[in-house]
Amino acid sequence: MASVFVSYSHEDEALRDEFEVHLSMLKRDEAISVWHDRRMLPGDAIDDVISSYLSDADIVVLLVSPQFLDSYYCYEKEMLAALDQHEKGISRVIAVILRPCDWQSAPFAGTLVAPTDGKPVTKWPSSDDAFLDVVQSIRRVLEDHKTSDPQQAEEMDNHQTSKTNDPEPRSSNLRIKSEFSEADKDKFVDESYDYIKKFFGNSLEALKSRNDEIDFRMRETGDDRFSATLYRGGKKVSECTIYVGSDHRSRTISYSDQASGHSNSYRLSVRAETDDYKIYLSSSFSMYHDRDKKLNPEGASELFWSELIEDIQ
Incomplete structure (x- = not known):
């Protein structure tokens, strides 16, 4: 099972929720586990916990928007660390362009960018279509990882199974229904x-x-x-x-x-x-x-x- 770390701006939380719903089959198949900062527990040391899950991640998904690029924490703390791990072969970085922004000159521009051709999720006729395209990219990364390095894939599974730093697991799906007039x-x-x-x-x-x-x-x-x-x-x-x-x-x-x-x-x-x-x-x-x-x-x-x-x- 591959561990997926999601880096995002809190202003994009609704889109992050949609994205995670589309990961449901990968989670049901036990192909991935997903972590983001909304899964932290009261009293957790924010920097230490985030750093721990980021360094343990097999895949880091960057949910890119103008707010993401403007965020010191997303950009300097999470993205740059993720790219360093990517260059060292520790993890894979996938940048998901949520909304139109000037991302082409960002350091992650040379990594896998989704949806196809970097077309922002909000510019697709349907966000369902866009996130399906993203999930298919993640599936290809997982499949490529298994076929190119079976030993490392097995180590990934063993590593994920042995993780013990989440003593009180809970769902990250905490959306509540909204009413519209x-x-x-x-x-x-x-x-x-x-x-x-x-x-x-x-x-x-x-x-x-x-x-x-x-x-x-x-x-x-x-x-x-x-x-x-x-x-x-x-x-x-x-x-x-x-x-x-x-x-x-x-x-x-x-x-x-x-x-x-x-x-x-x-x-x-x-x-x-x-x-x-x-x-x-x-x-x-x-x-x-x-x-x-x-x-x-x-x-x-x-x-x-x-x-x-x-x-x-």
Whole structure:
């Protein structure tokens, strides 16, 4: 069993919780054990305990964000020590980019960076997809370690089994359920619509700048409603209207494949829903439901954008 040390900023605790949930199968298979500072006990000497678990770690996961890079403790105490162990072959470092930040010049940039291509977790259509990608990277590291050095892998298992410095083990899954009001959901819908509108404006500008034959028209057609039209060689090839509306259940953000002003017909829509821990966007159409469940605003933007651009791809 490999010991995994998680280094993170407390401002990213919610994302750390999500990440640990995705490690469940690795823990059930007894492939890993996970430790982070929320597992310390009252009265523990913080520096000594953290240093002990870090030095004993087989894999160190850095959950990287602007706050992580800004944290003296995360950067100077944990990351630099982890990289020193990595260079000596004592442990492996995996940097997980949680949110956009200037990480490319950081000392860990030459190690394994996840998710794929260092795309931040929050920029994926779904954080579930992003963390699954991270877990698959961890599985590859574990498998590579076993096949490349079986003796060291056996020593790793024996070492982990013999650890006795955790006299009162407890779960690190200490999340509690949250309650979200209708006002919270309405605010999320409004913020998501604003994000989608900005996303479309930037995407249309980028598309035009890279393709001389492409032009577009984007305009407000009412409160919480805009339309976009794509032209190729002066000929209209695709159009849409995106607007905030409502149905019998809740407020929605809908996509119509017509730029006809105030038409309330739509091709697909998303609404704010909640689980026990967060608010997310979910498609109301079964054909999208399984693929794109629990979308963030960028995920919904990509879903709508793919509809608009499909005809010219």
